[in-house]
Amino acid sequence: MQITRLDVVLAADLADLGALMATLDHFAGVSGLSPDVAFKVQLCLDELVNNVIDHGYAPGAPGEIRLRIEHHGDRLAIEISDDAALFDPFSNPPPDLDLGVDDRPLGGLGVHLVRTLMTEARYAVDAGRNHVRLVLSLEPAS
Amino acid sequence: MEITESRHRDILVIAPVGRLDSTNAPIFDQRLSTTLERGDTAIVIDLSALDYISSIGLSVLLSVAKKVRRLEGRVALAGMNDRIRSVVEISGFTRIFEIHPTVETAVAAT
Numbered sequence: 001m002q003i004t005r006l007d008v009v010l011a012a013d014l015a016d017l018g019a020l021m022a023t024l025d026h027f028a029g030v031s032g033l034s035p036d037v038a039f040k041v042q043l044c045l046d047e048l049v050n051n052v053i054d055h056g057y058a059p060g061a062p063g064e065i066r067l068r069i070e071h072h073g074d075r076l077a078i079e080i081s082d083d084a085a086l087f088d089p090f091s092n093p094p095p096d097l098d099l100g101v102d103d104r105p106l107g108g109l110g111v112h113l114v115r116t117l118m119t120e121a122r123y124a125v126d127a128g129r130n131h132v133r134l135v136l137s138l139e140p141a142s
Numbered sequence: 143m144e145i146t147e148s149r150h151r152d153i154l155v156i157a158p159v160g161r162l163d164s165t166n167a168p169i170f171d172q173r174l175s176t177t178l179e180r181g182d183t184a185i186v187i188d189l190s191a192l193d194y195i196s197s198i199g200l201s202v203l204l205s206v207a208k209k210v211r212r213l214e215g216r217v218a219l220a221g222m223n224d225r226i227r228s229v230v231e232i233s234g235f236t237r238i239f240e241i242h243p244t245v246e247t248a249v250a251a252t
Contacts, residue, residue, distance in 0.1 A: 014164060021163075039194065039225045046196045050164055097234025101207050109233050110197035116232045 004031040004071040012053045012063025012084070017046065020067075031071045037138060040117045041069070041076065047110035048080055048089065048132055056084025056130070075119075078134040086130055088123040090115065143169050147177075150186075150249045155220075157188035162199025171202040178206070183215025186248040190221030200233050207238055216240075220248040 006027040010016050021042055028038035049065060057063045065082040094115070095108045115121050120135035143166040144159040154177060158170045177185065187203065189195075203219070210217040218240035222230060230236065242248035 017163075018165065036225060042194065043196055043229070046163060050196075050198070095234070097237070101204070101211055101238045104204055104208075104234075104238065106201045106204055107197070109200050113197060113229060113232060 002073075006031075006067070006069045008067040010049065010065040010067065012057045012061070012065060012082070014050065014053055017049065020045065020049070024069075027069060033071070033076075034139075037076070037136065040136060041078065044114045044117055044134060045078070045080070047114055051089055051110060052080075052082050052084050052130070056082060056087060074138050076134075076136040076138065078118075078136070080132045080134075081126070081129045083129050086125055086128075089132065090121060090123050145170060145173050146188075146191075150245075153184045153186055153249055153252060154182040155186045155188050155245055155249070157191055159191040161194040162192060162202065163194060163196045164198050167196075167198040167202045170199070171205065174202065174206045175209075178209055178213065178215075183210055183213045184252065185210065185215070185217045186242075186245055187217065187219050188221050188245045189219060189226055190223070190245070192222070192226055195226055195229055197233075200229070200235070203230075203235065204238070216252070218242055218248045218251070220245045 008020065008023060010020060024042050024045065045067065052065060063082060063084055068079045070077045089111050092111065095112050118134045119137045122133045124131045146157045148155045156177065162170060207217055220242040221244055242251060
């Protein structure tokens, strides 16, 4: 089985996200991922990395976010680790989607998208760092 | 980011092009605010040229829906591709927005 792997180390700076998205596009092409899968991966990493940078680090504080994506045939395994304040992004309750427009809060959708779009989404602390592990099962055509 | 506008009778059709992400969503938010401030409260947001939307872009859509409701106006989403539509559905926005397959059907529905 052919395994394709991408490792990226990011500074905790939103200005670096554009380059990350371009890198993910390139990886999707090399790895033969479908446009639907590439979209899901971009969206979930965008959401989680944005959250860490926005909420995990003090403004302007340095940080190091590591990403690893492995494509193993019928599944993608994604790991994001960072040295921000320890926080489980999946600890917040899911948004109430039945609320009317006046009552719906702005925000809170990013993690809901990750949980819904990925097959598995887990959080752990390892060696003092936050680790989020995602799995996306792929259709045979992917 | 590129944002195009056109007018169909008294309805403003506004179309973000490309990506509504953390870089571009604030620009689109500002444009929508300007649109409402000048009195355009019947709006179709044409998403047919949109390739990508993240939760920040979704928040901009929800924000304009809240403002339009206060102004007793109307906002509809039109022309979403399947990927954008899936994200909009997961977010529960089908309960909040009028959704049309094309701008033409959105304009004709008034």
